[in-house]
Amino acid sequence: MSRTHGNRVFRWGLLTIPPALFCGGLLLFTQLVFLQASFHADEGLGVMTSRFTWANYLEVWHDPDYLESLGLTLRLAGVVVGATLIMAWPAAYLLSRSSPRVAMVVVAAIIAASFVTLPIKTLGMVILFSADGPLMRLLQDLHLISARYRFVGSFFAVAVGYAHLAISFMVTMLFSVFQSIPRRLEEAAAIHGATRLRVLWRVVLPLSLPGTVSATLVLFNLLTGAFVSAALLGGGKVLTVSLLIQRSLILFNEYGMAATLAVVLLLIVLLVNIASVLLVARLTPASQVIA
Amino acid sequence: MKIGAIAGVRARQNLGWVWVSLVIGFIYAPILVVIGASVDPGHYVMNRAYLQFPPQGFTLYWYFHVAPALWRSVLVSVELASAVTVGAVLLGVPAALGLLRGQFPGRNAVAALFRTPLQIPFIVTGVAFLQTFNTVAAASGIALQASFTGLCIAHLFVATPYVVGAAGSALARLSPRLDEAALSLGASRWRTFRRVTLPLITPAVFGGAMFAFLVSFTDVTIALFLTPEDGVTFPVWVYGSIQNDLETSMPAVSSMVFLASGLMIVLLQRLIGMETVLRGGGAKG
Numbered sequence: 258m259s260r261t262h263g264n265r266v267f268r269w270g271l272l273t274i275p276p277a278l279f280c281g282g283l284l285l286f287t288q289l290v291f292l293q294a295s296f297h298a299d300e301g302l303g304v305m306t307s308r309f310t311w312a313n314y315l316e317v318w319h320d321p322d323y324l325e326s327l328g329l330t331l332r333l334a335g336v337v338v339g340a341t342l343i344m345a346w347p348a349a350y351l352l353s354r355s356s357p358r359v360a361m362v363v364v365a366a367i368i369a370a371s372f373v374t375l376p377i378k379t380l381g382m383v384i385l386f387s388a389d390g391p392l393m394r395l396l397q398d399l400h401l402i403s404a405r406y407r408f409v410g411s412f413f414a415v416a417v418g419y420a421h422l423a424i425s426f427m428v429t430m431l432f433s434v435f436q437s438i439p440r441r442l443e444e445a446a447a448i449h450g451a452t453r454l455r456v457l458w459r460v461v462l463p464l465s466l467p468g469t470v471s472a473t474l475v476l477f478n479l480l481t482g483a484f485v486s487a488a489l490l491g492g493g494k495v496l497t498v499s500l501l502i503q504r505s506l507i508l509f510n511e512y513g514m515a516a517t518l519a520v521v522l523l524l525i526v527l528l529v530n531i532a533s534v535l536l537v538a539r540l541t542p543a544s545q546v547i548a
Numbered sequence: 549m550k551i552g553a554i555a556g557v558r559a560r561q562n563l564g565w566v567w568v569s570l571v572i573g574f575i576y577a578p579i580l581v582v583i584g585a586s587v588d589p590g591h592y593v594m595n596r597a598y599l600q601f602p603p604q605g606f607t608l609y610w611y612f613h614v615a616p617a618l619w620r621s622v623l624v625s626v627e628l629a630s631a632v633t634v635g636a637v638l639l640g641v642p643a644a645l646g647l648l649r650g651q652f653p654g655r656n657a658v659a660a661l662f663r664t665p666l667q668i669p670f671i672v673t674g675v676a677f678l679q680t681f682n683t684v685a686a687a688s689g690i691a692l693q694a695s696f697t698g699l700c701i702a703h704l705f706v707a708t709p710y711v712v713g714a715a716g717s718a719l720a721r722l723s724p725r726l727d728e729a730a731l732s733l734g735a736s737r738w739r740t741f742r743r744v745t746l747p748l749i750t751p752a753v754f755g756g757a758m759f760a761f762l763v764s765f766t767d768v769t770i771a772l773f774l775t776p777e778d779g780v781t782f783p784v785w786v787y788g789s790i791q792n793d794l795e796t797s798m799p800a801v802s803s804m805v806f807l808a809s810g811l812m813i814v815l816l817q818r819l820i821g822m823e824t825v826l827r828g829g830g831a832k833g
Binding site: 270348372374527530 | 570572602639640665667672675680704708782
């Protein structure tokens with residue numbers, strides 16, 4: 258019997274090998290190729306020197322424009338993730354505690370909306386916020402904005418675009434987090450005299466923290482690499498790292514520089530992720546956060 | 549809930565629903581604007597039509613006069629996303645089975661490997677694949693850059709984790725006793741898998757597959773670097789159209805795509821239930 262057992266264990270494990278080789282191979286190979294590219298200077302027209310050099314990294318380090326762009330990217334991602342979290346958290350919680358029928362309809366509608374690719378939503382935003390559109394004219398009449406205000410080209414516009422990328426994911430992810438928290442725990446706390454606010458603060462919040470953190474991180478990573486809103490709503494004025502990477506590739510054919518910026522972005526994102534996981538691990542068992 | 553009888557709670561709940569409506573409104577505002585613009589007859593400036601919102605009339609003209617290149621891009625995207633979904637399921641389900649049922653050293657590391665693609669910003673993935681494909685082409689002459697296959701591979705890389713996560717969490721919830729029962733009643737191992745395990749994880753796999761489709765179908769950031777010139781994907785086409793020369797039939801096509809996605813989700817919900825879909829693709833990062 259023990260032989261059959263060992264046999265079975267062995268066989269299941271084998272199934273993982275081909276997919277792991279495929280994904281692991283791609284991961285290793287692509288990352289190595291572009292890591293290597295970042296250590297070669299560009300000579301123009303997509304040609305790189307064969308000499309190993311730190312020149313690209315030094316250029317990023319010494320050029321205030323690159324550093325500013327990195328700061329802007331992180332600020333944008335941070336602000337938008339925070340704002341989306343504030344919008345989505347109560348909504349997702351309420352939905353998860355309402356009747357399953359209503360919740361499913363609403364969540365299905367949100368998922369359907371995420372099938373609409375971001376450029377289309379961006380087009381909608383451009384039309385909605387166009388200077389002679391009804392919304393802007395209303396805001397002008399109410400003296401909330403000046404007649405010279407232009408939506409496209411502002412930090413706010415890019416942030417709204419980013420928020421559209423993030424919010425549906427945030428609501429659906431948090432919804433599934435709240436669904437995995439048994440309602441009975443809240444009822445028990447309420448029966449023992451906890452106020453509604455106290456139940457939220459002492460029961461729901463701690464239990465949902467690992468899931469919330471992991472959702473926040475997923476979206477933070479997504480937003481640091483987001484590109485469409487910055488390109489279409491930034492009007493060339495909101496230069497995120499993703500935009501610089503795309504420009505150095507498509508416009509200037511600077512593969513080395515593009516790779517360097519990508520490496521720097523990746524490293525920062527990884528650091529933020531590790532720091533957040535460690536921070537939350539101090540509050541909750543780490544296994545829950547990582548799993 | 550019994551405490552729901554208290555009036556203050558009722559008021560707070562209403563406030564909550566206002567909040568939910570605001571969130572939905574935020575999500576749907578640009579989509580509704582595009583749908584609205586799609587039925588606008590358009591006003592002509594220098595022989596070019598421009599669409600307006602709110603629409604100045606009602607016409608379905610644009611729905612029947614779609615630019616052929618635009619249609620082609622929709623077909624490319626549907627083909628691409630379908631291929632990626634099938635590939636992601638073929639890779640992801642065995643991977644999850646091995647991870648959850650196998651016992652081998654470094655299991656956690658392999659599990660982490662399957663989550664890594666989601667931790668890498670998409671722009672980095674796009675650049676990395678572009679340079680890799682260029683390197684491959686220089687070394688072996690295999691032209692993956694700007695090809696359907698190349699784009700497919702890159703999308704598989706980011707889509708597979710969703711299926712692994714979904715199938716994995718379904719398998720983790722599955723009681724091993726069900727398998728034991730089938731085996732002890734004389735079913736073969738294959739039959740047990742076919743008739744017990746597989747049907748039980750199928751809904752979750754569908755959920756993961758939906759997210760895989762979604763990622764591939766809506767991606768601009770990766771596809772922008774890898775899309776073939778003669779087979780541009782729908783999102784990249786739309787992106788280019790907004791940046792350069794706005795195509796007037798685009799809002800109409802976008803509305804149709806949105807409608808089709810909505811129908812697909814309703815169908816999926818009928819078939820497997822939304823709860824499973826969410827549990828699958830949700831919090832697994």
